[in-house]
Amino acid sequence: MPHFGTTARQIRERLRESDRRFSLRQVARRVGVEPAYLSKIERGVVAPPSEATTVRLARELDQDPDVFLAMAGKVSSDLQEIIRRRPKLFAELIRQLREAPDEAIFRVVRVVRDGDW
Amino acid sequence: MPHFGTTARQIRERLRESDRRFSLRQVARRVGVEPAYLSKIERGVVAPPSEATTVRLARELDQDPDVFLAMAGKVSSDLQEIIRRRPKLFAELIRQLREAPDEAIFRVVRVVRDGDW
DNA sequence: ATGAACGTGTACTATGTATGACACACTACT
DNA sequence: AGTAGTGTGTCATACATAGTACACGTTCAT
Numbered sequence: 001m002p003h004f005g006t007t008a009r010q011i012r013e014r015l016r017e018s019d020r021r022f023s024l025r026q027v028a029r030r031v032g033v034e035p036a037y038l039s040k041i042e043r044g045v046v047a048p049p050s051e052a053t054t055v056r057l058a059r060e061l062d063q064d065p066d067v068f069l070a071m072a073g074k075v076s077s078d079l080q081e082i083i084r085r086r087p088k089l090f091a092e093l094i095r096q097l098r099e100a101p102d103e104a105i106f107r108v109v110r111v112v113r114d115g116d117w
Numbered sequence: 118m119p120h121f122g123t124t125a126r127q128i129r130e131r132l133r134e135s136d137r138r139f140s141l142r143q144v145a146r147r148v149g150v151e152p153a154y155l156s157k158i159e160r161g162v163v164a165p166p167s168e169a170t171t172v173r174l175a176r177e178l179d180q181d182p183d184v185f186l187a188m189a190g191k192v193s194s195d196l197q198e199i200i201r202r203r204p205k206l207f208a209e210l211i212r213q214l215r216e217a218p219d220e221a222i223f224r225v226v227r228v229v230r231d232g233d234w
Numbered sequence: 235a236t237g238a239a240c241g242t243g244t245a246c247t248a249t250g251t252a253t254g255a256c257a258c259a260c261t262a263c264t
Numbered sequence: 265a266g267t268a269g270t271g272t273g274t275c276a277t278a279c280a281t282a283g284t285a286c287a288c289g290t291t292c293a294t
Contacts, residue, residue, distance in 0.1 A: 001201075001202075023269075023270065023271090024270070024271060024272095025269070025270060025271075026269095026270095033252095033253075033254090034253075034254055034255075035270085035271070035272085036254080036255085036256090036271085036272065036273080036274095037252085037253060037254075038271095039271055039272055039273095040272080040273095043272085045272095045273095046251095046252085046253085047250090047251075047252085049251095049252070049253080050251080050252060050253085053252085053253090064204070064205060066204040066205060066208040067204050067205060069204065070200070070201040070202075070204035073201070074197075074201075075192065075197045075200050075201060075204075076208065078212075079200065079207075079208060079211050079212070080191075080192045080197075082211050082212070082214070082215050083187070083192050083196065083211065084118075084187040084190070084191075084192060085118075085187075086219065086222070087181070087183040087184050087186065087187035087192075088181060088183060088184060089219060089222045089223060089226065090196075090211070090214075090222070091183040091193065091196060092226050093214075093222060093225060093226050093229070094196050094199050094200065094207070094211075095195075095196070095199070096226060096229045096230055097199070097207075097210075097229060098199050100229070102203065102206060104229075105203070105206045105207070105210060106206060108210060108225060108228075108229065109206065109209050109210050109213060111225075112210070112213045112214060112217070112221075112225065113213055140239075140240065140241085141240075141241060141242095142239070142240060142241075143239095150282095150283075150284090151283075151284055151285075152240085152241070152242085153241085153242065153243080153244095153284085153285085153286090154282085154283060154284075155241095156241060156242055156243095157242085157243095160242090162242095162243095163281095163282085163283085164280090164281075164282085166281095166282070166283080167281080167282060167283085170282085170283090235294100236293105236294095237292105237293095237294095238291100238292085238293085238294105239290100239291085239292075239293095240289105240290075240291070240292085241288105241289095241290085241291100242287100242288085242289090242290105243286105243287085243288080243289105244285105244286090244287085244288105245284105245285085245286090245287105246283105246284080246285080246286105247282100247283085247284080247285100248281100248282090248283090248284100249280100249281080249282085249283105250279105250280080250281075250282100251278100251279080251280075251281090252277100252278090252279090252280100253276105253277085253278085253279105254275105254276085254277080254278100255274105255275085255276080255277100256273105256274090256275090256276105257272100257273085257274085258271105258272085258273080258274105259270100259271095259272090259273105260269105260270075260271085260272105261268100261269085261270070261271105262267100262268085262269080262270095263266105263267090263268085263269095264265100264266090264267090264268105
């Protein structure tokens with residue numbers, strides 16, 4: 001699993017090559033945190049930020065919030081709530097899919113999405 | 118969603134009717150917390166305990182840990198880790214199943230478990 | 235009727251989480 | 265040469281989490 005801060009920094013620096021609005025300070029301002037704090041986050045000096053801040057940062061860097069949250073060691077609270085509503089069913093389903101290959105999970109997603117079964 | 122403390126207390130008191138080893142004090146001792154603390158938990162004076170304590174309490178009361186964790190507003194960390202390993206796939210799957218009837222989810226569980234598809 | 239067990243009130247504490255504020259040195263234009 | 269912008273070091277803080285410790289009045293069993 002890649003490091004949260006390092007990854008965020010790499011993505012930001014890549015974006016910055018073509019758009020100098022992606023300086024640490026400007027991104028920090030748009031995300032709504034202090035530059036010093038974002039600096040520490042990117043270098044791993046502090047733990048990844050809260051869920052809300054992580055999601056705002058992901059959006060700012062045009063990344064998938066769930067992936068960013070995963071790197072931050074978290075799971076989106078809306079997913080957690082879905083699980084909490086029916087804990088037995090979801091717990092069994094998820095543990096069942098622990099070792100399943102990506103393909104198998106994706107097949108399940110498709111089947112459920114299309115509903116034709 | 119039922120209240121964590123209230124539910125725990127009811128279950129414990131039911132168990133106690135046939136086995137007086139289920140006093141608050143004795144359960145607290147076996148679970149590894151102070152009686153005063155368990156008392157406060159059961160009455161909702163304090164927030165539900167940590168994941169580890171919640172699971173030990175569930176086991177002690179012969180309940181499903183995932184259900185107890187759900188009532189405590191949490192999701193088992195082992196489930197979270199499974200999701201974090203493949204955040205996109207699991208996020209899509211779970212959101213897909215948010216509104217699905219129990220029956221549909223259980224059908225998916227069975228299909229995946231039996232693997233014949 | 236007394237000692238053990240019971241449930242609970244009050245007070246305290248240790249650790250973690252999630253930042254903010256400010257100052258500093260460096261660089262990049264204009 | 266100066267000013268605007270940049271990244272970072274240090275210090276402080278507010279709040280939440282997850283409990284412990286002890287004392288008190290009550291009840292239960294012998």
